[in-house]
Amino acid sequence: MNPNLDCQPVHQWALHHLSNADLHCHSRVSDGTLQPEELAARAKANGVELWALTDHDEVGGQQRALEAAQALGLAYLTGVEISVSFAGRVVHIVGLGFDHHNEALIQGLRATRGGREPRAREMAAGLAAVGIPGAFEGALQYVGNPELISRTHFARFLVEAGHCSDISEVFRRFLTEGKPGYVEHRWAGLGDAVRWLREAGGMAVIAHPARYGFTPTEEYALFTEFIAHGGRGVEVVTGSHTAAEAAKYTETALEFGLLASRGSDFHSPDESRIDLGRLDALSGRLQPIWLELADRVHPPQ
Incomplete structure (x- = not known):
């Protein structure tokens, strides 16, 4: 267990029997419309058992989210969603279970936000x-x-x-690209993002892979390079994946030996495709990422 994470291990039995983890959503700290405390309450009301707030390129809401979750009796994993450039496109990497006080991670995210x-x-x-x-x-x-x-x-x-x-x-x-309001931004490199998360004690996950529109060759390169840098997981069930896409990335996770994650990508009650905690289950063939993060889960108080 990483002593910097200030959490106690959750009993493995509880994690093995967990049926509703939502490990991807956004608060007003980035581009959501609800405060971290409001999201915690919404997650709890919707039956979420393990929750992570994953604001874009920012961990400033983590302590608020953690304290709100624990006050509600909700297990919590630290989270963030980092924008990276890969093959000329923006790809998102979710980080889970890291020390949100880690200075190298904080500085890296600040540099990514800078432009x-x-x-x-x-x-x-x-x-x-x-x-x-x-x-x-x-x-x-x-x-x-x-x-x-x-x-x-x-x-x-x-x-x-x-x-x-x-x-x-x-x-x-x-x-979008080619339209009047589109301006490209220079994001972090894939290797940088994965390294920041690993050195902060966390795990990196490729977020909603179906969204990027990569060719099979480009996608294979993404997964191969991600793993080479130490990436560990992929979002299989997410608010932007169809059932067919979830089935496809179930096979991808098995092919590459990746852990599986699950998250709604919830931003707002008025805008999001799916509410917090209203996701389909992961396939029983997959290894959920939270089982590997047991010693980094902040248990409910």
């Missing part, structure tokens, strides 16, 4: 050029942490201002 404001101002300039002024200031109204201003915040502003009917339309028309 968000200049990028956001470029995005606003692109939108102004097509007749949508004031987008930077508008997006800031939805930001809990200005260092983490993102496309999601711009999308919320554009919907509220009546430029689009929903967030999906915003992304289609304005915020």
Whole structure:
């Protein structure tokens, strides 16, 4: 057990019989709409037994989430979702079970966040050029942490201002590659993200792999390089995967010998495809990642 993690091991029996882990969601600390305490209460109300808050490139909400979970009798794993560049695309790596006070991880995440404001101002300039002024200031109204201003915040502003009917339309028309509000950002490297997590005592997981649109060759390269850097898991069941995609990544996890994770990727009651804790079960053929993280689970008080 890592002495820096300040938690006690959870009885393996409890983890083996756990049926509802949700290890991927976002609070207002990044691009969610609820505070960490509200998410903890929602997870508990929806029957979640093991929860992780995984804000984008930020661990500033971890202590709040941990304390709220424990006060509610909910087991907790520290979490984060790190944006990395791979094969010309942005890939997300979820980290679980790390020491959220680890200074190298905190500094790495701070460096990754560093270019968000200049990028956001470029995005606003692109939108102004097509007749949508004031987008930077508008997006800031939805930001809990200005260092983490993102496309999601711009999308919320554009919907509220009546430029689009929903967030999906915003992304289609304005915020994807080749559209007026899209600006590429230089993210962390895959190896850097996995190393930060490992050195902080955690495990790295490829988040929602079906979302990236890789060719089979590119995806094989992603999984191979991820494992070579010490990555351990893959999200099989997630809010953005269909049943067919969950079945596909069940086989991928078995092929590569990866641990399986499960998470809703919940952001908001009004926007998310699936609520916290409302996921299908992992296949019984898979090894859940939480069994390997037993000594890093913060048990309910």
